[in-house]
Amino acid sequence: MSARRAGGPKTGSSRGRKVRRIALWTTAGIAALAVTAGGLVYYRLNGNLSTFGSDGISKDRPDAASADAQGRVPVNLLLIGSDSRSGSNRDLGGGDDGGARSDTAILLHVYADHKHAVGVSIPRDSLVAIPSCLLPNKNWTKPQAGAMFNSAFSVGNTEQGNPACTQNTVEKLTGLRIDHTMVINFQGFADMTSAVGGVDVCLPKPVYEGDLNPNLGHRGKLLFEQGHQKISGQAALDYVRIRHGLGDGSDIGRTKRQQAFLSSLIKQVKSQGMNPVTLLPLADAVTKSLTVDESLGSAQKLVDFAMSLKDIDLHDIKFLTVPWRYQGERVALVHPDADQLWAALKADRTLDGQDASAGPAPADSPTAAPGQSTAPAKVDGTGIKVAVHNGTETAGLAGKAAATLEASGFTVTDRANAASHTHATTLVEYGPGEQAKAEQVAALFPGATLQAGSHAGISLTLGADYAAGNGTTAAPPPLPTGPLPTSVSQARSADDDTCSDLT
Incomplete structure (x- = not known):
């Protein structure tokens, strides 16, 4: 058969290759446009987002949580609802006087296994100790005893509030280190509920305008019918703010709702699916009304954090209020119940007394005998530089740790004694943007604590726990065990019926 003449009709094979090339370039073009569009969305969201500085965070803080045997760490997020009087918040019910108040505060503890989470509400009228806090003029206040909890957010009397002071107060109250703090105002809350297409709620009885605003002087029009309904925007905001006309009219009853x-x-x-496609519109709705700490200060970080929660089953997301009782017109926390709750969260134990940090040991990892370290995790430290410091009186530990790091590909830049020799726990400190690398280091030292710092670089400070693993000192004490008091263990699950346990 003769070859096809130049310019003659194309064969089916040639046409097929051309079609495939066109499809390939079309797909590549669409992908490029999608990536560009996604980048522009993130850029816009980053411009919307506000952060508060770390200069107001107390220097006297609880230790960061330790990593478990798999290198995982629990996360504590403080969520603050602000009724700032500035901007559009005034039209949504923020009031006419200046400043900002926090009527809602929830400490969300995400367990190291990222399979469980607990949100603990702290009543706004709780009597607590407020530590020294930074004012706008850069002076620090004197500590206050027996102050109302929500007054911490008002320290400095600014339109933005003082989230750092609230964070300091929660850390002092709980003994837990807060990893991230997030403040959302009225406008952001209303926009968020609209972005998800509304939220199902339940009312134990009909609610009228006069219930939302007791100063109205009459019942007013019907706001909510009794029973199930889907609400969004202003209606959702009204729902979470209703205090009078339901139950005993207290803030505690409102907290349950x-x-x-x-x-x-x-x-x-x-x-709707926990993925960037569904989460970005939600982020778009709230970023203009959201203030976060600097380490959470980008849309990408917010979406990444949300994505880290996607595998938590609804039944394993719990909500409760810290044990409390009335003290006159205020609220006092009940001890030792509250102390046991904080201790359980610090030990990463669920409300039924299980250790959420304990996961199945890798198949090739033998069980360690008391006083001996487990087999090092398999980690690739190529390109990661680490300075090693011995924080104990035991000689030679820096050299042993350095050898462990170098065997996994890390570059050890320094071997020295730490300024203090009384470190109980091994510490991995890291600079901005280096958390992932620090987690690689911590994976080689089970029980190590991760701590963010302001300076670049990663440093490993060895503590008594590392010395114990090398057979030189006693092992650290065991974690607390057993169920928590009924006041703590009876919590709402996210899959409970919306009409259950309301006042």
Whole structure:
């Protein structure tokens, strides 16, 4: 058969190759446009987001949580609801006087296994100790004893509030280190509920305008019918703010409804799929009204944090209020119940007394005998530089740790004694943007604590726990065990019916 003449009709094979090339370039072009569009969305969201400085965070803080045997660490997020009087918040019910108040505060503890989470509400009228806090003029206040909890957010009397002071107060109250703090105002809350298409709620009885605003002087029009309904925007904001006309009219009763609302909101978001495609519109709705700490200060970090929660089953997301009792018109925390709750969270134990940090040991990892270290995790430290410091009186530990690091590909830049020789726990400190690398280091030293710093670089400070693993000192004490008091263990699950346990 003769060859086809130049310019003659093309064969089916040639046409097929051309079609495939066109399809390939079309697909590549669409992908490039999608990436560019996604980048522009993140850029816009980053411009919307506000952060508060770390200069107001107390220097006297609880230790960061330790990593478990798999290198995982629990996360503590402080969520603050602000009723700032500035901007559009005034039209949504923020009031006419200046400043900002926090009527809602929830400490969310995400367990190291990222399979469980607990949100603990702290009543706004709780009597607590407020530590020294930074004012706008850069002076520090004197500590206050027996102050109302929500007054911490108002220290300095600014339109933005003082999230750093609230964070300091929660750390002092709980003994837990707060990893991230997030403040959302009225406008952001309303926009968020609209972005997800509304949230299912339940009312134990009809609610009228006069219930939302007792100063109205008459019942007013009907705001909510009794029973199940889907709400968003201003209606959702009214729902979580209703205090009078339901139950005993207290803030505690309102807190229960807020917990039910958050459970329903989480259920709605998860039903739509926990992925960037569904989360970005939600982020777009709230970033203009959101203030976060510097380490959470980008849209990408917010979405990444949300994505880290996607594998938590609704039944394993719990909400409760810290054990409390009335003290006159205020609220006092009940001891030792509250102390046991904080201790359980610090030990990463669930409300039924299980250790959420304990995961199945890798198949090739033998069980360690008391006083001996487990087999090092398999980690690739190529390109990661680490300075090693001995924080104990035991000689030779820096050299042993350096050898462990170098065997996994890390570059050890320094071997020296730490300024203090009384470190109980091994510490991995890291600079901005280096958390992932620090987690690689911590994976080689089970039980090590991760701590963010302001200076670049990663340093490993060895503590008595590392010395114990090398057979030189006693092992650290065991974690607390056993179930928590009924006041703590009876919590709402995110999959509970929205009409249950309301006042």
